[in-house]
Amino acid sequence: MDKFNGQSMDIEQAERDKLQALFPQCFSEGKLDIDKLLNLCGEYIDNDFEKYKFEWSGKAECYRIAGKRSTGTLRPSRDESVNWDATRNLYIEGDNLEVLKLLQTAYFRKVKMIYIDPPYNTGNDFVYADDFRDPISRYKEVTQQTTKSNPETMGRYHTNWLNMMFPRLRLAANLLRDDGVIFISIDDNEVHNLRKLCDEVFGEENFVDTISWFKKASPSNDAQYFSNDVEYILVYAKTKSTWQPNRLPLTEKQMEYYQNPDNDPRGGWNSATYTCNKSRSERPNLYYPIMNPFTGQEVWPKETAVWKYSKEQCDEHIKDKLLFWGVEGTANFPRFKKLLTGHQGVVNRTLWHYDDVSHTQGASEELKQYGIVGFATPKPTRLIKKMLQIATDPNDNDIILDFFSGSATTAHAVMQLNAEDGGNRRYIMVQLPEICDENSEAYKAGYKNICEIGKERIRRAGAKILESSGQVKLGDEDNPPLDVGFRCFKLDSSNLVAWDATPISDGGLQTLWDRFDALSNTLKAGRSDMDIVFEVMLKMGVPLDFPVLPITVGDKKAYSIGEGCMILVCLDSGLTPEDIEAMCDLAPAKIIAAEEGFTDDTALSNAHYILKDRDIEMKLL
Numbered sequence: 001m002d003k004f005n006g007q008s009m010d011i012e013q014a015e016r017d018k019l020q021a022l023f024p025q026c027f028s029e030g031k032l033d034i035d036k037l038l039n040l041c042g043e044y045i046d047n048d049f050e051k052y053k054f055e056w057s058g059k060a061e062c063y064r065i066a067g068k069r070s071t072g073t074l075r076p077s078r079d080e081s082v083n084w085d086a087t088r089n090l091y092i093e094g095d096n097l098e099v100l101k102l103l104q105t106a107y108f109r110k111v112k113m114i115y116i117d118p119p120y121n122t123g124n125d126f127v128y129a130d131d132f133r134d135p136i137s138r139y140k141e142v143t144q145q146t147t148k149s150n151p152e153t154m155g156r157y158h159t160n161w162l163n164m165m166f167p168r169l170r171l172a173a174n175l176l177r178d179d180g181v182i183f184i185s186i187d188d189n190e191v192h193n194l195r196k197l198c199d200e201v202f203g204e205e206n207f208v209d210t211i212s213w214f215k216k217a218s219p220s221n222d223a224q225y226f227s228n229d230v231e232y233i234l235v236y237a238k239t240k241s242t243w244q245p246n247r248l249p250l251t252e253k254q255m256e257y258y259q260n261p262d263n264d265p266r267g268g269w270n271s272a273t274y275t276c277n278k279s280r281s282e283r284p285n286l287y288y289p290i291m292n293p294f295t296g297q298e299v300w301p302k303e304t305a306v307w308k309y310s311k312e313q314c315d316e317h318i319k320d321k322l323l324f325w326g327v328e329g330t331a332n333f334p335r336f337k338k339l340l341t342g343h344q345g346v347v348n349r350t351l352w353h354y355d356d357v358s359h360t361q362g363a364s365e366e367l368k369q370y371g372i373v374g375f376a377t378p379k380p381t382r383l384i385k386k387m388l389q390i391a392t393d394p395n396d397n398d399i400i401l402d403f404f405s406g407s408a409t410t411a412h413a414v415m416q417l418n419a420e421d422g423g424n425r426r427y428i429m430v431q432l433p434e435i436c437d438e439n440s441e442a443y444k445a446g447y448k449n450i451c452e453i454g455k456e457r458i459r460r461a462g463a464k465i466l467e468s469s470g471q472v473k474l475g476d477e478d479n480p481p482l483d484v485g486f487r488c489f490k491l492d493s494s495n496l497v498a499w500d501a502t503p504i505s506d507g508g509l510q511t512l513w514d515r516f517d518a519l520s521n522t523l524k525a526g527r528s529d530m531d532i533v534f535e536v537m538l539k540m541g542v543p544l545d546f547p548v549l550p551i552t553v554g555d556k557k558a559y560s561i562g563e564g565c566m567i568l569v570c571l572d573s574g575l576t577p578e579d580i581e582a583m584c585d586l587a588p589a590k591i592i593a594a595e596e597g598f599t600d601d602t603a604l605s606n607a608h609y610i611l612k613d614r615d616i617e618m619k620l621l
Contacts, residue, residue: 004592004619005539006496008070009104011174054196058163066167070101071498072136073535074489074544075527082459083485088397088426088545089411091458093451094491095139096403096430100171102491103428105541111175111428112398113391114182115410117379121161121190136493161190162197168403169201175401176238181208181245181391184234185379191232198236208235208243213383214353215360233352233387245390247345251356258340261327271324271335275305282306290314294329301333308336348390357383367407370460374442375407375453384413394423405429408454412461415484419469426483426545429454458486487544495527495535496621522594522621523571532621533559533569536592540619542567554582566590571621573597577606584614595620 019037020027026036074092078084081091092099176182182202186194191210199207211233219227237243250258258268280287286306289298301307307314317323323334354362358380367378392398394417402410414427433449436442447453462484469482523532533548542561549560553570556579561567568588570579575598583591591611598604611618 002617002619003595004496004536004621006071006073006494006498006535008072008101008539009108010069011101011104011171012067054200056162057159059166062163062166062170065097066170068101068135070098070135071494072098072102072491073494073531074099074102074538075492075495075531076534077488077490078530080455080488081486082462083483084487085547086481087483087485087487089414089483089486090428090489090544091405091408091411091451091455091486092428092430092489092491093433094430094489095135095432097168097171098135098139098491099430100168100175100403102538104171104174106538106543107175107399107401107428108541109175109177110399110543111401112177112180112393112396113388114172114176114180114401114403115184115384115387116172116182116402116404117185117406118165118404119161120187121158136491139491158190158193162193165194165197166201169197172401172403173201173238178239179242179244180238181243182236182238183211183387183391184236185213185231186234187228187231191234194234198234202236202238206237206240208237208240208245209350210234211350211352213357214351217354217359217361245348246393247347248386248389249345250340250343251346254346255340262324264321264337264339266339266341268340269337270340271337274308274323274334274336275301276308277304278306279304280306285310288314290318290323290334292325292329292334294325299333352383352386357386363409367457370457370464372407372453372457372460373445374436374440374447375450378407379409381409381413381416384410385417388413388417388425392423392425394418394421394425396424398425399428400425401428401430403430405431405454406450408457411454411458411486415458415462415465415482419465419482424483427486429458429486455486455488458484489534489544495524495532497522497524522596529557529559529571532571533561536567536569536621537561540567540590553586554579558583560586560588567592569593571597574599575607576603577610580607580610584610584616588616591616591618593618593620 016032019032023037023040026033026040072094074094081087172182184194184198195207195210213231213233214229215231216227216229219229221227255268257270259270260268276286278286280301280303283306286308287301288307288311289300290307291298309317317336322337322339324337325331325334358366360377360380363378363380363383366381367373367375388400392400400410400414405411408429408431411427411429414425417423418425431451431454433451435449436447436453442450442453447456465484466482530548534544536542537544537546537548546562546566551558551560553568556570556572556575558568558570558572561569565586565588567590568583568586569592570583571594573594573596575593580591595604598607607618
C-alpha cells in the first residue's frame, strides 16, 4: 500500500520521462546531457552568444516557478454553487498559477479552447506577485489586498508582466488538447512581448493569426495622438497542423445576397463569374465552347479570358443545373450558382467589427441588464461566442478554460451558445478574489471581491437563459438539459498535515513539540469529508465534475467516485479486515483510507493481503 501523494503533478519529471524514453543515450545517472541531445538533433555547440533569443530578467525563475509542485487543494463550496449534483461547469476561486498546477493531472490535454483576458499592463493593473517559497501563504496575503499598480517608473515595467504571464501560459499549454487553441486578448502595451512569449511557449510554427477587434462605437476626441479604437486577440493552436477552425454561419446581412430569381426548387442561391483572367495560351484546356440551352448558341470566353473550370467540371455543372443564363436566358456568359443549401460557412477574417461582436460600451450595458455594476472593461458575450463558434464543437463535450475570468463573460457565452445550438460545452473559470476598493461602485453594490461579481453574473445570466429557452429548471421533460449551473471551489492549503518548517524563535521548544504532536494525525482538524474527497480526486486525476455518492459499507460511511465506484474513499475510524472485504465486494479500482483509521497494525497488515488477493490498489492518507 502506498501513501497518498499530496502534491500536484510533477511536470518536470513527466517531461524528463518522455525525453528519456525517446533519447535514453542522452541521460547519465538520471541527468540530461543537453549537449548530446542537441548533437543528435544536428545542433552543434559553437559558443555563439549573439544568436537571436528572447530574454528578460527573471526568465529562469519563471521556469522554476512553473515546475514547482503545488501542495494546495481546491475545497468545495456547495452553498455558493448552482445545481451541484448535475452540473459539469466549474468556478474556481484562487491564484491561477496554483490552480493551473492543481488541474494538471485531471485535465492534462483535455481542454479544447482557452480564452484569457489578462491584465494589459497599463500601469494600474493588478500584478501577480508569485512567491517561489510558499505560494499558498502568499496567496492568502494577496487576497487581503486591493489592486496594485505597475508604473513604468519602477524600471521593471515589462519584466514584471512577463514574469507573471510566462509560467501561467506554460502550464496552460499542457492542458490544451492536440486539436486545441488559445485566444488571448491584449492591447498595444504588450502585444509585441506577448507574441514573442507565445512563440516560446507554443512554438512560432503554431501561431495562427492576430485578430483586430474594432472595439469602440465612437472615437475618443480627447486622445492626445490617435483614438485607440482597436484591441488584439492572438490565436495559437496547440498543434497547427491538427487544429481546424470551423467556418462561421452566414449573418442576416450575408443571407440577403442569396436570392432565387429563377424559382430554383433547391432554394436561394448566389452567383459568381464563370471566367477567370488567364489567356488562352496560358490555359488552353480551359478554352472551349458552352452551349446556351435557351438559344442553342455556343458561347466562348472573351479573348482575354478562359473558363474557371475544366470541360469535365463544366459538364457536371450543366448536369446539376448550376449554370445561370439570366432569367430570360439571354445572358452573354453563364454565371455559377452557389446554392445556400449545403453552404460550408464563411471563412474567418482577422478584422472583427463591433457591428458583429459588439463593443466595450455594449459589454458594460450588458452587465447592467443583469443588475451588475462596478466592473471595469468587461468583454462582450458576442465576442467570445464568436471564438467558441470557431473553435468548439457543440456536441463534443468540449471544455473551455478561462483563468483570468473577471466578470465571467466566458461562462455566460458558453451557456448562451449552448442554449442557441443545443450544445453541451462546459467551462472552467478561474479568478483571483481581488478585493474591491471600498470606494468602487461594485463594493457599494455589495460585492466584496471580483469572484462575487462573476458568480452572481453566472447565476443571473443562467436564470435568464433558462427562462428564454422555455425551461423552468435544468432539464425539463420537454426540453434537452441545459447546464447553467456550476460547482464552486476555493484554493486552500492541503487537507493533509505536513511538517511546519517555519523558523522558530528562541524559547520555542513548546512550539516544536506541538508540531511533532500535530503529525500524529494525517488529516487536518476542521476539514470536511468532502474537502478530502475532492483533494483525492484532484491529485489522482479525476475531473472535479465527476459524481460523488455517499454510501454505507457495513457500518462505515464511504464515498463512491465516478460511475460504477471507480474510487472508494472511506475516512471513518475503526476499520477492520471485514470492512475491507465488504469494500472489495463493490469492485472499485482503488480504495483510499486514512492510515490512522485502522484499528491496529494487524488490521492494516491483513487489509494489505486482502487487497492483494483481490487485485485492488489502496492508498493511505
